Amino acid sequence: xxxxxxxxxxxxxxxxxxMIVDAAGRIEAxxxxxxxxxxxxxxxxxxxxxxxxxHPGIAGIGVICPGIVDEAAGRVVYASNLDLDGAALAExxxxxxxxxxxxxxxxxxAGIAEGLMGAGRGASSFLMMPIGTGISMAVMLGGRAWAGAxxxxxxxxxxxxxxxxxxxxxxxxxCLEVYASATGLARRYRDAAGVDVGxxxxxxxxxxxxxxxxxxxxxxxxLAVSLTQMxxxxxxxxxxxxxGLSHAGPRLLDPLRAELADMLRWRRPPGLVAAELGDAAxxxxxxxxxxxxxxxxxxxxxxxxx
Amino acid sequence: xxxxxxxxxxxxxxxxxxMIVDAAGRIEAxxxxxxxxxxxxxxxxxxxxxxxxxHPGIAGIGVICPGIVDEAAGRVVYASNLDLDGAALAExxxxxxxxxxxxxxxxxxAGIAEGLMGAGRGASSFLMMPIGTGISMAVMLGGRAWAGAxxxxxxxxxxxxxxxxxxxxxxxxxCLEVYASATGLARRYRDAAGVDVGxxxxxxxxxxxxxxxxxxxxxxxxLAVSLTQMxxxxxxxxxxxxxGLSHAGPRLLDPLRAELADMLRWRRPPGLVAAELGDAAxxxxxxxxxxxxxxxxxxxxxxxxx
Numbered sequence: 001x002x003x004x005x006x007x008x009x010x011x012x013x014x015x016x017x018x019m020i021v022d023a024a025g026r027i028e029a030x031x032x033x034x035x036x037x038x039x040x041x042x043x044x045x046x047x048x049x050x051x052x053x054x055h056p057g058i059a060g061i062g063v064i065c066p067g068i069v070d071e072a073a074g075r076v077v078y079a080s081n082l083d084l085d086g087a088a089l090a091e092x093x094x095x096x097x098x099x100x101x102x103x104x105x106x107x108x109x110a111g112i113a114e115g116l117m118g119a120g121r122g123a124s125s126f127l128m129m130p131i132g133t134g135i136s137m138a139v140m141l142g143g144r145a146w147a148g149a150x151x152x153x154x155x156x157x158x159x160x161x162x163x164x165x166x167x168x169x170x171x172x173x174x175c176l177e178v179y180a181s182a183t184g185l186a187r188r189y190r191d192a193a194g195v196d197v198g199x200x201x202x203x204x205x206x207x208x209x210x211x212x213x214x215x216x217x218x219x220x221x222x223l224a225v226s227l228t229q230m231x232x233x234x235x236x237x238x239x240x241x242x243x244g245l246s247h248a249g250p251r252l253l254d255p256l257r258a259e260l261a262d263m264l265r266w267r268r269p270p271g272l273v274a275a276e277l278g279d280a281a282x283x284x285x286x287x288x289x290x291x292x293x294x295x296x297x298x299x300x301x302x303x304x305x306x
Numbered sequence: 307x308x309x310x311x312x313x314x315x316x317x318x319x320x321x322x323x324x325m326i327v328d329a330a331g332r333i334e335a336x337x338x339x340x341x342x343x344x345x346x347x348x349x350x351x352x353x354x355x356x357x358x359x360x361h362p363g364i365a366g367i368g369v370i371c372p373g374i375v376d377e378a379a380g381r382v383v384y385a386s387n388l389d390l391d392g393a394a395l396a397e398x399x400x401x402x403x404x405x406x407x408x409x410x411x412x413x414x415x416a417g418i419a420e421g422l423m424g425a426g427r428g429a430s431s432f433l434m435m436p437i438g439t440g441i442s443m444a445v446m447l448g449g450r451a452w453a454g455a456x457x458x459x460x461x462x463x464x465x466x467x468x469x470x471x472x473x474x475x476x477x478x479x480x481c482l483e484v485y486a487s488a489t490g491l492a493r494r495y496r497d498a499a500g501v502d503v504g505x506x507x508x509x510x511x512x513x514x515x516x517x518x519x520x521x522x523x524x525x526x527x528x529l530a531v532s533l534t535q536m537x538x539x540x541x542x543x544x545x546x547x548x549x550g551l552s553h554a555g556p557r558l559l560d561p562l563r564a565e566l567a568d569m570l571r572w573r574r575p576p577g578l579v580a581a582e583l584g585d586a587a588x589x590x591x592x593x594x595x596x597x598x599x600x601x602x603x604x605x606x607x608x609x610x611x612x
Contacts, residue, residue, distance in 0.1 A: 148541025229465045235454025
């Protein structure tokens with residue numbers, strides 16, 4: 001008898017990535033394909049069917065995407081630029097493969113994966129904040145990934161950290177993303193220095209370029225303000241920083257930890273650590289949802305919740 | 307046979323208030339006594355014993371206090387000015403009365419009560435923000451009152467809404483309480499106008515006194531910034547404003563609703579309503595905990611959670 005396998009499919013704007021794992025967390029296979037501009041639901045279903053043909057042991061499939069995802073109804077409410085609005089992805093995949101399937105949100109799925117086998121391991125609560133093109137947050141509280149009343153929890157990229165601050169593309173002012181996303185760091189350096197070096201370039205210039213130091217420092221300050229707000233409101237055991245910017249490691253985490261401790265002087269700040277699963281967190285989380293779709297008891301704890 | 311009764315005891319800095327209710331929510335008795343400066347645990351236990359003597363039908367007792375309350379262990383970790391640090395209040399009361407008892411946190415208990423029978427009724431998630439001398443928030447998500455990893459969730463009074471803003475007594479700058487608590491409103495008006503009229507006085511001068519308009523407007527703006535942060539992070543179905551300042555009604559809620567809608571232009575703002583139970587919310591919530599201590603199935607939903 002073949003051991004049960006679980007497939008996770010992470011539908012993103014650029015690529016669809018998948019992973020097939022067993023109950024012990026061993027990776028049986030993984031791969032990726034460029035996301036089509038149209039027909040993404042059909043593309044995802046075709047991938048699921050091919051995986052189920054090639055791996056007869058698959059007992060459950062999890063599929064995740066960004067945007068507004070109604071996990072209970074198994075329906076994508078809204079996914080910007082992804083041609084998935086209204087798609088019943090799990091139902092489509094279940095129908096096409098005959099295998100139980102479950103739909104999830106990419107950020108919450110990544111939070112579930114970090115909680116089970118990554119940087120959130122052992123914490124009864126944590127906030128997982130991916131910082132990349134944008135900034136969001138998975139709200140992981142007491143075994144639940146909180147989705148929000150309208151499945152919009154964690155959209156803190158446009159939270160006003162500096163009211164009356166710089167204008168954001170969203171029309172508001174002082175949004176967190178303006179200062180602290182990879183895009184924001186690159187733009188603010190470019191505006192000040194006249195040259196586009198990307199967020200990585202800003203990071204590489206730290207300590208030798210005062211403009212880079214200033215732009216980076218303001219980004220760290222914006223993150224500290226936001227995380228202070230979140231810590232006071234939610235008192236998480238841990239904060240996990242992920243996304244592209246987390247590769248800066250101590251250059252990001254050391255000053256952020258110091259500022260957070262300073263702003264939370266009268267209480268112990270939560271632990272601040274880098275995410276461990278990188279961009280595989282999403283497909284790991286999707287595979288966990290696949291295991292749950294199969295009714296498997298491996299990968300317990302951390303349920304998506306509204 | 308007498309119908310079961312449940313006692314709620316709300317231990318506050320000024321007074322200890324109690325209430326005895328039945329399973330249908332009818333109030334059998336209520337009362338209050340000034341809080342002693344020392345021996346508050348013994349005072350609370352004596353009150354519980356007296357209530358249990360006078361009302362033989364009491365099947366469960368809930369007792370609540372402010373501060374840091376470990377509900378699972380039934381222990382007060384820290385309660386500023388209340389001489390209760392380390393007190394095992396529920397155990398004391400249970401031992402003295404022979405009646406099952408349960409300890410809770412006053413803010414979360416008030417949230418539970420508003421959720422069951424007040425302004426949070428029917429909402430699967432809401433934030434309950436009492437605004438008075440200070441500002442805090444009960445985080446009510448999917449049937450749980452989130453307590454936090456160290457029982458400190460909801461302490462948003464010192465969240466930095468205007469970084470680099472006015473200095474707060476806590477040593478930080480731009481804290482929400484500086485601008486929007488009753489104390490803060492009164493102080494900022496006094497600083498500008500040279501006369502102390504209290505928060506109620508500021509409210510009464512709205513529309514006829516430009517200084518009052520400005521101070522009140524800044525307070526509303528600070529609240530809107532904080533609630534925008536919280537809405538983006540948690541996507542609650544509803545926001546319930548309580549505490550002394552909620553008596554301002556439309557003078558507070560109308561401009562706050564308008565600012566919140568403006569700052570959340572690209573998403574629907576949560577409903578914003580005034581709390582309904584006033585300062586009885588705490589003892590109602592305590593009585594609910596009493597019903598749970600008794601194992602009663604009335605007053606379901608909304609569990610304290612860490």
